[in-house]
């Protein structure tokens with residue numbers, strides 16, 4: 387470790403071009419994500435004929451003649467893992483009721499898709515846990531659940547249709563998933579099903595307002611959030627059907643065929659884990675993030691009605707640990723306007739794992755917010771009221787899903803702003819590893835990354851600070867960071883994660899301007915004024931207080947600093963900032 391002139395401060399590793407000892411220069415895409423980056427022309431072609439528009443057109447086709455069969459299938463996927471307020475499930479039930487048919491549910495595991503989408507073992511384990519809980523609920527409704535693991539992933543549409551035929555299904559209903567591969571898979575399944583006279587219904591459910599419904603005056607998708615939000619609010623308030631709860635599904639009334647009866651009594655197994663996605667810390671994850679619809683409802687209830695609790699900061703305390711106190715006036719949502727950027731407080735809802743897996747619907751969240759103190763109006767410009775502010779955050783989830791649906795190339799490794807595609811990235815493997823391990827020497831970044839590694843989740847501010855440091859300070863390719871987050875999070879959601887990374891990397895829709903670069907020390911003081919967050923996740927610094935905590939190398943004598951066993955900064959922020967400005971200003975240049 388180096389010391390500076392006054393012998394006090396271990397100097398951060400230099401990032402200026404002529405001093406970079408450990409940095410391997412490279413203009414090429416990093417090998418880890420190379421396969422995932424489409425060419426500009428291929429990506430533009432996908433944008434021009436988006437998989438969503440292709441699927442929507444295909445949905446107009448119906449099998450000729452009367453549908454003959456014995457059941458209707460609800461095809462549940464990993465983003466709609468609930469029975470309440472689930473549109474495809476309700477639709478399947480109503481078609482079954484009308485046709486005097488029985489209802490069954492199918493869940494197909496697709497390890498190839500999980501791999502392709504960098505799904506984390508935590509997310510897969512959460513999926514399995516929720517599925518087990520749903521199986522019990524389905525069984526109480528006499529609805530059989532069929533499960534199977536399908537490989538290779540490209541065979542899934544054909545295997546689904548084989549299964550539909552085996553069970554003599556007339557219709558299959560599913561909620562749309564907006565990722566490119568998934569939309570293409572569904573379109574293929576639809577074509578194959580049609581050939582066999584089976585009807586497919588893929589419907590919008592994930593967002594509060596469906597993609598394609600919030601458009602500019604020129605009928606174009608929005609690329610800027612504020613006008614999107616204003617229009618989104620007018621759609622929500624102008625059409626009462628938007629927030630309507632899907633009809634609850636009742637017990638199967640028709641007597642089941644022997645095959646379905648057998649499936650109800652002898653369900654196909656839900657594995658302990660999916661090979662390749664063994665979750666090493668599953669007990670801990672189950673403590674932090676218990677599964678089930680009732681849990682999700684309780685997480686929401688507490689956010690709306692109870693006060694912040696200190697214990698929720700981390701330290702093995704789950705999202706439903708006891709100690710909550712009802713206090714509508716000072717509930718977490720009421721304090722959200724002021725507190726939402728505080729990583730050291732129990733300031734946000736922690737609903738993201740439940741929303742990402744669809745364990746609770748976003749509509750339900752908004753209905754409950756509107757019911758609070760009889761609130762009826764949403765206001766785009768109100769940035770003080772906690773409930774309004776929170777709704778605006780939930781709208782970001784819709785925004786990024788709409789962006790993904792309208793500009794699918796963003797998920798094909800392309801920056802939304804193509805002009806930044808040639809920005810030169812570093813490829814320093816040691817820096818990448820230090821970031822992942824939370825050993826960058828910047829306490830707030832390290833606390834964020836250690837929270838990620840410990841909980842599979844991070845506070846929004848922490849995600850922004852860590853991602854900014856990754857891109858602008860380490861100058862590492864944002865796609866590598868995007869991938870690591872997906873592989874680590876229990877709430878990994880392609881649209882929100884990609885949106886968050888592209889916002890931070892200044893390459894996305896409505897991004898952070900490239901010249902606004904977070905300072906990892908001043909951001910620490912803002913996000914963690916009490917210091918509790920850093921002390922919780924970075925035990926080497928647990929005895930430090932005040933400004934020393936945010937930049938110990940700067941304020942402590944060298945010998946004292948060394949005793950902490952905490953790394954010195956791996957880059958100098960000032961130099962790194964200049965490098966980032968230089969490279970963003972002139973993409974392609976050193």
Ligand SMILES: Cc1cc2nc3c(=O)[nH]c(=O)nc-3n(C[C@H](O)[C@H](O)[C@H](O)COP(=O)(O)OP(=O)(O)OC[C@H]3O[C@@H](n4cnc5c(N)ncnc54)[C@H](O)[C@@H]3O)c2cc1C
Pocket residue numbers: 726734735736737738739741742779780781782783784786844845846847849850853871875877878879880882883884885886887890
């Ligand atoms: C680099 C980066 C990566 C991210 N990756 C993900 C991800 O993989 N999955 C994910 O769900 N969110 C992601 N986010 C968004 C946001 O950080 C999380 O949704 C939020 O921190 C979850 O905590 P919460 O449920 O307590 O949020 P709250 O503040 O209580 O917000 C409520 C809900 O609104 C939605 N939401 C809030 N902020 C955003 C946002 N900026 N973008 C999209 N949706 C939002 C989420 O569904 C969230 O659960 C990312 C943000 C960044 C900057």
